[in-house]
Amino acid sequence: MGYQVIARKWRPQTFREVVGQQHVTRTLENAINANRVAHAYIFSGARGVGKTTTARILAKALNCKNGPTPEPCNQCDACKEITAGNALDVIEIDAASNRGIDQIRELRDMVQFAAIGGRHKVVILDEAHQLTDEASNALLKTLEEPPDKVIFVMATTKPEDLVDTIRSRAQHFHFRALSFQEITDALRNISRQEKLEMEAGALAVIARAAEGSLRDALSLLEQAIAYCGNQITDAAVRELLGVVSEELLDEMLAAITTQSAERALGLVHTLIHQGQNLQHFCREAIRHFRNLLVARTCGADSPLIAAPDDERPRLAKAAVLFGEEDLTRFFEILLATERDLRHHPDPRLHLEMGLLRLVNAARLAPLEELMAELNGEAPRRPAAAKSSAAPAGVAVGDISAGAATAASAPASAMRRTEPRQSFALAGAALGPATAAAPALVPAAPPSIVAQAAGELNGLAAAQVEAIREAIHARSKMLSAFVEPVKRWVLAGNEMQLFFDAKDRSLTEMVPRDQMEKLRAIASDVLGQSLRVCVRLESGAAAAPVEPATASDAARRLALRAEIAQDPVVRAMLERFGGQIREVKPRGED
Secondary structure, three states, rough: OOOOOHHHHHHOHHHHHOOOOOHHHHHHHHHOOOOOOOOEEEEOOOOOOOOOHHHHHHHHHHHHOOOOHHHHOOHHHHHHHHOOOOOOOOEEEEEOOOHHHHHHHHHHHHHOOOOOOOEEEEEEEEEHEEEEEEHHHHHHHHHHHOOOEEEEEEOOHHHHHHHHHHHOOOEEEEEEEHHHHHHHHHHHHHHOOOEEOOOOOHHHHHHHHHHHHHHHHHHHHHHHHHHHOOOOOOOHHHHOOOOOOOHHHHHHHHHHOOHHHHHHHHHHHOOOOOOOOOOHHHHHHHHHHHHHHHHHHOOOOOOOOOOOOOHHHHHHHOOOOOOOHEOOOOEHHHHHHHHHHHHOOOOHHHHHHHHHHHHOOOOOOOOOHHHHHHHHOOOOOOOOHHHHHOOOOOOOOOOOOHHHHHHHHHHHHHHOOOOOOOOEEEEEHHHOOOOOOOOOOOOHHHHHHHHHHHHHHOOOHHHHHHHHHHHHHHHHHHHHHHHOOEEEEEEEEEEEEEEEEHHHHHHHHHOOOHHHHHHHHHHHHOOOOEEEEEEEEOOHHHHHOHHHHHHHHHHHHHHHHHHHOHHHHHHHHHHHHHHHHEEEEOOOO
């Protein structure tokens, strides 16, 4: 007999040798022992997980000279013929190429005859979901009234494509994808019996590349043997399969922790220079961050981690560099990047943008941390690990130093010692301030209150005239707009223009961009950042300002100073770099 590849040589021959499908094999063994074998089965699942193999073992179990038995001997003529694939009582049909009604009619005629040498006829339909509708309907009648001693096994990767009437007449078993550990153990056992010397890293690379399929893993092992001989190393397998090295993954982590866009772009250049497939690198990065997320949440000893034992300490050290929210965010960015690489041209551009998003995402503070600061609590986000806890090749000494400083600055200011007075903030400007933020003073001294009363007496005539001239020089439309203004009032950084009630329609017609131009002109003339507010006179409002109005302005200014000193407001201003634009007592429109 000629050379047999490893995938065929080590194909399971008994139910106990089938890896990872105990829920199926145990049920079939019990059915054989109880003489309750069904006339039709559907075996579904991914490729290479044991569907057709289990169907052949079932045929041997039913036709073995010692059977029916859950443990076929594999020594009798019936078992040997089924193993070799030339048994007359086991009919294997590739439904992908024999999918028409004529082939199913021939099959239906064949199963009418009794078994020749064995007890049962077993019909194995591989890729049964590819049968045409007519062929499925022709098969349906046979499944409804099957001949005696005939067993149908339909193997498929897409059970949802089978017609409902067929699915309702068969027992359905789903074969699951094998875990990383199951594939690794099977490869280790086979390599030991084949007298191969395999590094643990090489086993891990092959097991991950198989993606749950033991047959794919054995095919990759066959390639590795042809490439490396009997000594299979991690580096050689990575080179064979185009899998990136752990050093490149460490460099990606270093670029994120140091927030270095230069290192991220340099990593892409290195990948292209080495001839690496960028989509494969992105998939490896996704796998790596998944391992980090599992290590962060479940511990480095979790069986959910797809990594060998000697790699787990490195994962544990790298996982402490990030919080769960960080790793989840990185994971989502990489998934989106992988989709871009798969469906769009220019993979280099999309990978560079994806890595830059990872670098910038590391600068974001989590919402929980901000809320904790505003509530006067210590930040809940775990501190970054020291350099001693970093994996080899990962620099972590300067993880977001600026963000850490900003996070700790308002912490002492947010511990409240007395109840907060009820107030409302109107028009708080968050973001880069256009003018210097107001001074944060404990309370408004008498001099400030007196100044506020004086400001409400109106702008000086020279100032008003200068503003009018500047407006006339820049915009004839604005000049016509301010012509009927009755009073010009400056209250802090707010300039109020009072019109008669009869001019309401005029105030409503001015576009927003013109109001912004008016604000800019007034700010330039007076030398301070202003906010322009249009108001209507009511009744005798055109008369000189009453003392009550001055008192109201003083009260507003005092309230503004009190609010500016509030710990929460201070924390918001320091965190987001904003300024208070306007303060109104609660309940005021």
